[in-house]
Amino acid sequence: MYKIAKKRVLNPTVTMMDIEAPLVAKKGKAGQFIILRVDKDGERIPLTIAGCDVENGTVKIIFQVVGATTMALNQKNEGDYIEDFVGPLGCPTKTDGVKKVCIVGGGVGCAIALPVAQEFHKLGAEVHSIVGFRNKDLVILEDEFKACSDKLTIMTDDGSYGRHGVVTLPLKEALESGEKYDEVIAIGPVIMMKFVVATTRPFNVPTTVSMNPIMIDGTGMCGGCRLTVGGKTKFACVDGPDFNGFEVDFDEAMERSTMYSDFERHEREETCNLFRQEVK
Ligand SMILES: Cc1cc2nc3c(=O)[nH]c(=O)nc-3n(C[C@H](O)[C@H](O)[C@H](O)COP(=O)(O)OP(=O)(O)OC[C@H]3O[C@@H](n4cnc5c(N)ncnc54)[C@H](O)[C@@H]3O)c2cc1C
Numbered sequence: 001m002y003k004i005a006k007k008r009v010l011n012p013t014v015t016m017m018d019i020e021a022p023l024v025a026k027k028g029k030a031g032q033f034i035i036l037r038v039d040k041d042g043e044r045i046p047l048t049i050a051g052c053d054v055e056n057g058t059v060k061i062i063f064q065v066v067g068a069t070t071m072a073l074n075q076k077n078e079g080d081y082i083e084d085f086v087g088p089l090g091c092p093t094k095t096d097g098v099k100k101v102c103i104v105g106g107g108v109g110c111a112i113a114l115p116v117a118q119e120f121h122k123l124g125a126e127v128h129s130i131v132g133f134r135n136k137d138l139v140i141l142e143d144e145f146k147a148c149s150d151k152l153t154i155m156t157d158d159g160s161y162g163r164h165g166v167v168t169l170p171l172k173e174a175l176e177s178g179e180k181y182d183e184v185i186a187i188g189p190v191i192m193m194k195f196v197v198a199t200t201r202p203f204n205v206p207t208t209v210s211m212n213p214i215m216i217d218g219t220g221m222c223g224g225c226r227l228t229v230g231g232k233t234k235f236a237c238v239d240g241p242d243f244n245g246f247e248v249d250f251d252e253a254m255e256r257s258t259m260y261s262d263f264e265r266h267e268r269e270e271t272c273n274l275f276r277q278e279v280k
């Protein structure tokens, strides 16, 4: 069992937790993830390692409440326990030789992008971050991004905070104005990553995307997380989650991500009803 050492609500649908898991904290690196189960009958879900505190033996996770399991996790409080917390899984983000990087995060993808930006900053690279949200109320981690970015651009779809528009707008402007990035790293909804790649491709800037397909075992055995990359089958849990964006078949990834929609809707409704009965 793994204790929730700290819980902080970042916005109405996004929560941060520090989980006591000293062995994971010792080994976890930016770009890797854990798989947890909230209780013994729960499903496994992958969440990115948003930070490790080796001294306190805790691992930070930041999650958006989207369905049954994230709802059940969000109902837990400081001092409560969760059943399983396995990791670190996946490959760490590659940082070798990168002196100037542009990190592009969308929505809760910013939670995944933050430790990557922090790692590049720690290594002395120049970090430009572009983060996008639907509106002002959903903006998260602004101070944390400010602290590790040489330049931070916040975008909102409705213009209620930062600049009005999508993340590809300032990215295109930067590339057109002659910014020379060694790498662009995009983390967010698959559709956003597809458009980031469409933006960087004409400039031939190496572009890495962090893929988030359905994962079950997280060990390369079940095939649930398979993707086509460069015409070959890859497993995001062991070969990724980072991949060369120019080689990813985004359309196939989007199609596969909706495979369990009906089942997920049913589970979400069940969890919601149980929760409502509990709090009455
Ligand atoms: C490597 C990786 C890292 C991730 N990191 C984060 C993170 O740091 N923060 C965060 O908020 N989200 C992250 N996600 C997404 C997160 O795993 C899903 O939001 C979560 O599984 C939803 O589960 P649910 O039961 O609450 O919702 P459901 O209603 O079951 O599903 C809602 C949506 O979540 C996704 N999802 C559901 N089950 C899984 C699964 N087993 N594996 C992958 N995706 C699933 C699907 O897109 C689905 O449509 C990550 C996904 C991957 C693959």
Ligand code: FES
Pocket: 214, 215, 216, 217, 218, 219, 220, 221, 222, 223, 224, 225, 226, 235, 236, 237, 238
């Ligand atoms: S989650 Fe099973 S192969 Fe990747």
